[in-house]
Amino acid sequence: MFIAIDEVGNEIEAIHASRSKKYYCPVCQSEVIVKRGDIKIAHFSHQNINMCERYLYRRESPLHLKLKNNLYLMLKPNYDVRLEYYLQEIEQIPDCLVECSVALEIQLSKISPSLIMDRTNGYKTLGIDVRWIHDDSGIVAKNDTIYLSHFQISTLNQFHLFTVDSETMTFYMYRVIGNVGGMRWRYEKKKISYHDLIRPVEDIYEFIKMDRVFIDNEIKRARMMRSVRNKTLSYLYLLQLTADELPTLFMYLTPFERFIEEPQLEWKLYLYYHIKNKSFDYHAFLEYITLRKVNTNLTSKDIANGLLYDFKKILRISNE
Structure with missing residues (x-):
């Protein structure tokens, strides 16, 4: 401290x-x-x-102390910034509280997603937005794919991940676009200034078309699980469809599917099957989806409605 x-x-x-x-x-x-x-x-x-x-106070590593101090010194000339300001109402101590509206947290150690969400929600009750800032060297990315743990996913802000190069104090922002299986995501990375840490973050909703190879790999991955209860394979069987016969609507990554844990192919097959057989039940769909631990103000109904909107849109796009 x-x-x-x-x-x-x-x-x-x-x-x-x-x-x-x-x-x-x-x-x-x-x-x-x-x-x-x-x-x-x-x-x-x-x-x-x-x-x-x-009060969630812990011993801090020398690196944490250095990064927190450097961040504070960067912000001090331009912003009303408080270092280690104790928020009694929620018993939390942000590393830096900027303009009484943005909490900046250097997060070098892995903690449970539930704890991250509790702290994030605590800030929300006070009208404070939070940026969890990771050490950039701990991010695993290759080409256009980033590998995110459940812990890292829980720190996303509007599906943006913030990092810092601990040697140069250079900040980066990763925009997480769409899940491509398991813990793998499509992403974009850009260098940002410390001013960007304070600015509001806006999610960009877009639909991304993948290729047939992606669909083939998703089905291969489902088969490798060797489970007779695999829902992706079950719906393919019920629909009597092969990978080559899948309509193009299954090739799109959609915005709202980032909020759920079901594989991108599986939830689309679920809707396709029940709509085709006129057996769709909204409440059953609500029970079917599993929400990720991710920073959002959306309810389960909001996300379910968003998925239905996404499905209608890709259905329309694929028929154009």
Whole structure:
């Protein structure tokens, strides 16, 4: 931590602290000690970190401290930015709180998607948007495909992933376009300025047409699972369709399918089968889809309705 309270209640940055004075944690009020040296950035440390555990305070790595400090110094000349500002209502401490509206969180360690979502939703209750910023060296990408863990997916903001090069303090934004099987996604990457971390993020809804090879690979992947309960294969069998016979509507990646865990081919086959057989039931469809842990204000009904809209659109596109 970089900010502590002195004996008369003033906020003090670690770089200006004196070793001869006493300082206290602004959250738990326990005494903290100032640490500085040739290698580590000046910071305060709890004598007993367990005192602050319920406030999600943890020991931070030297890299985390460096990135947080550098980010703060970048933002300070241009924005109203608070370093480690304690939000008592939700018991959270963002690395940087900018203009009281955007929380910037350096997230180098992997934590559960549920915890990320809880913290994200906590910020939302205060009208604060959050950017979870990863170390760019930890992102696995090849050509036009990025491999995202459930943890990384939970940190997406409008399907955008933010990263920083820890050596150069260069920021990047990955736009996650569509799932291409399992944890693999189509993406676009661009370099951004630290100003872009503060600006609102808008999702871009688009339909992407894949080729027949993609469909073949999806069916091969389903067969490799060697399960008689595989729904993709079950619907292909019920429809008496082969990969070559699938209509072109199955070749499109759609915007709303990013919100669900069902494979992109499977949910389309589900709708195609039930609509063709006049057996579609909206409530059954709601129970069928499994929502991803992803930052969104949409309800399950919103997403189900979005999928139905996507399906109608690709049906229309494929018939043009």
